Amino acid sequence: MTLLDGKALSDTFKQTLTSECKTLKEKGVVPGLAVVLVGSDPASATYVGMKERSCEAVGIRSIMHRLPESTAQEALLSLIDTLNKDPQVDGILVQLPLPAHLDSDAILEAITPCKDVDGFHAINVGKLSQNLEGFVPCTPLGVMKLLEAYAINPKGMDVCVIGRSNIVGKPMMNLLINAGATVTVCHSQTKDLKAHTLRADLLVVGVGKPALLKADMVKEGAIVIDVGINRTDKGTLVGDVDFDAVAPKCTFITPVPGGVGPMTIAMLLSNTVHAAKNR
Numbered sequence: 001m002t003l004l005d006g007k008a009l010s011d012t013f014k015q016t017l018t019s020e021c022k023t024l025k026e027k028g029v030v031p032g033l034a035v036v037l038v039g040s041d042p043a044s045a046t047y048v049g050m051k052e053r054s055c056e057a058v059g060i061r062s063i064m065h066r067l068p069e070s071t072a073q074e075a076l077l078s079l080i081d082t083l084n085k086d087p088q089v090d091g092i093l094v095q096l097p098l099p100a101h102l103d104s105d106a107i108l109e110a111i112t113p114c115k116d117v118d119g120f121h122a123i124n125v126g127k128l129s130q131n132l133e134g135f136v137p138c139t140p141l142g143v144m145k146l147l148e149a150y151a152i153n154p155k156g157m158d159v160c161v162i163g164r165s166n167i168v169g170k171p172m173m174n175l176l177i178n179a180g181a182t183v184t185v186c187h188s189q190t191k192d193l194k195a196h197t198l199r200a201d202l203l204v205v206g207v208g209k210p211a212l213l214k215a216d217m218v219k220e221g222a223i224v225i226d227v228g229i230n231r232t233d234k235g236t237l238v239g240d241v242d243f244d245a246v247a248p249k250c251t252f253i254t255p256v257p258g259g260v261g262p263m264t265i266a267m268l269l270s271n272t273v274h275a276a277k278n279r
């Protein structure tokens, strides 16, 4: 069993991005990422802080907008309009989840697709679906880079994706189809989850349920990618995979923390630098 070390790979990506930012700076370009956080959800505040620090580390200017929980839809749309027009801003990230009174879909669609470094705008979703160039959501893109770094080619593999979210499951499905895999997407309405998972050469789990994937659901020699991030009562971080039981059956498996999470941030920085190059 080999651990897929997302922390180490994310550091390698950050090194490359640091030198790319240097080159851009010589041309008078400092990549800028606007991060919009509405409300005071502690988990979101933590993630946003991590994004800020990572930006700074590679030479991306992060432009923070912390707005009160009570922010109105129109006020947020107006801020996005300003950021869309700001030439110093290359990427715009609106931290999710937004407070319930806000219409997330309308807000994500208001971000101009060429600054949509999260890859959530319908234009970028459509481009990914058609295997055209566009911004790809950071978490599934990070998974593809992790596989690539360990010379794991999904072409021809039977892949089982668990979870059908717009952020993880669906873009993951498209990336893997584009890479030549045979993809099954399972979710809460799937009749016999185990029947699907047992056939898989590669499993990607992104649901948000600790220990959802158990050892008896995994084929011997499978590759397991854990996209889950769950905070336990004790304050520790666990994924969606029963790691200790599943790991011995795997050829490769990602840890949590230190797997997909750090790759997500590295891809956000990468998408932002890419956007700056397209200025």
Ligand SMILES: Nc1nc(=O)c2c([nH]1)NC[C@@H]1CN(c3ccc(C(=O)N[C@@H](CCC(=O)O)C(=O)O)cc3)C=[N+]21
Residues within 6 Å of the ligand: 046, 047, 050, 093, 094, 095, 096, 097, 118, 138, 139, 229, 237, 256, 257, 258, 259, 260, 261, 262, 263, 264, 265
């Ligand atoms: N518009 C938007 N874009 C996002 O990309 C987005 C979002 N909203 N909302 C929340 C989720 C979550 N997310 C994570 C990123 C990095 C780690 C990460 O680096 N985790 C570390 C551990 C961090 C810790 O210790 O808390 C790890 O897994 O090793 C986790 C989660 C991005 N998200």
